[in-house]
Amino acid sequence: MSSLLISLASLKGGVGKTTSAIHIAGQLARRERGGVAVVDRDRTRSATSWSRGGNLPFFVGTQDAVMRRAVDFSSLVIDSRGGLENDELLEMAEASDFLLLPTNVEYMSLDAMAQTAEALGEMGTKAFAVLFTMAKPGKRLDTARRVLEELGLPVLAATVRQSDAFKDASEQSVLVRDVRGSKLAKNCWLDYESVTDEIFARMEAKA
Ligand SMILES: Nc1ncnc2c1ncn2[C@@H]1O[C@H](COP(=O)(O)OP(=O)(O)OP(=O)(O)O)[C@@H](O)[C@H]1O
Ligand SMILES: [Mg+2]
Known part of the structure; x- marks a missing residue:
C-alpha cells in the first residue's frame, strides 16, 4: 500500500501540472527510501513521454500499470488532464493526502478559481493549495495571491519561476536539475524543493 498520495489538478489546461508532478x-525520490510513481491519468500521456529514455528516478505509468506494481511504491503523484469537472476535482481531493492546484497568473480564470474554492471549501479538513507556476515576481503575482486568498483558497508561499529550462527538461526527458548547459536550472529544481517542503509542512499541520 502506498502511504502518500499527492494529486495535481486544474480546471484549466496548460498550467504546469505535468511539470509539477x-x-x-x-x-x-530524492528524500524517500520507498519507491515513487507518477500515475499518468492524462490521455495525452505527457508524463509518460517525459519518462521515455529512462532518466527519471521514479516510475511513470498509467493507473493500471502502477496498480500492477503497487507493492513497489510508497508514494504516488497523480497527474491529471486539464479541464476537470468540479466533481472530479472533489473526488481527487477526497482520495488524496494533498491536492495541489497549479495556476498561472497570466491565464488564471478567477471564475474557475472561485468555483474551485467553493467546491473545495466543503471538503473541511483535507489539505489542498494553489501553486503559482511560471511565476514572475511583481505586482501581478502579489495581486493574484491576494485575490485567491480572499476567495478562501490557500496559496503556497513557494512559487515556481518561469524558465525555459523546464521546456529543455521535458525535451531532454530529464529533471530540470539535469538539464545540460543551463546554469539557471539548479534554481528551478530548488523551487520544487521549496514547494515539496511546504506541502509536507501543510500536511503535518492538518494531521
Ligand atoms: N515554470 C515554468 N516556466 C516556463 N515554462 C513552463 C513552466 N512550467 C511548465 N512550463 C511549460 O508550459 C507548458 C505547459 O506545462 P505542462 O505541460 O506542465 O502543463 P499541464 O497543466 O500539464 O498541461 P495540460 O493541461 O495540457 O496537461 C509546457 O510547454 C511546459 O514546458
Ligand atoms: Mg499535463
Whole structure:
C-alpha cells in the first residue's frame, strides 16, 4: 500500500501540472527510501513521454500499470488532464493526502478559481493549495495571491519561476536539475524543493 498520495489538478489546461508532478516526484525520490510513481491519468500521456529514455528516478505509468506494481511504491503523484469537472476535482481531493492546484497568473480564470474554492471549501479538513507556476515576481503575482486568498483558497508561499529550462527538461526527458548547459536550472529544481517542503509542512499541520 502506498502511504502518500499527492494529486495535481486544474480546471484549466496548460498550467504546469505535468511539470509539477514530475518534479515533485523527483523531490520525493530524492528524500524517500520507498519507491515513487507518477500515475499518468492524462490521455495525452505527457508524463509518460517525459519518462521515455529512462532518466527519471521514479516510475511513470498509467493507473493500471502502477496498480500492477503497487507493492513497489510508497508514494504516488497523480497527474491529471486539464479541464476537470468540479466533481472530479472533489473526488481527487477526497482520495488524496494533498491536492495541489497549479495556476498561472497570466491565464488564471478567477471564475474557475472561485468555483474551485467553493467546491473545495466543503471538503473541511483535507489539505489542498494553489501553486503559482511560471511565476514572475511583481505586482501581478502579489495581486493574484491576494485575490485567491480572499476567495478562501490557500496559496503556497513557494512559487515556481518561469524558465525555459523546464521546456529543455521535458525535451531532454530529464529533471530540470539535469538539464545540460543551463546554469539557471539548479534554481528551478530548488523551487520544487521549496514547494515539496511546504506541502509536507501543510500536511503535518492538518494531521
Ligand atoms: N515554470 C515554468 N516556466 C516556463 N515554462 C513552463 C513552466 N512550467 C511548465 N512550463 C511549460 O508550459 C507548458 C505547459 O506545462 P505542462 O505541460 O506542465 O502543463 P499541464 O497543466 O500539464 O498541461 P495540460 O493541461 O495540457 O496537461 C509546457 O510547454 C511546459 O514546458
Ligand atoms: Mg499535463
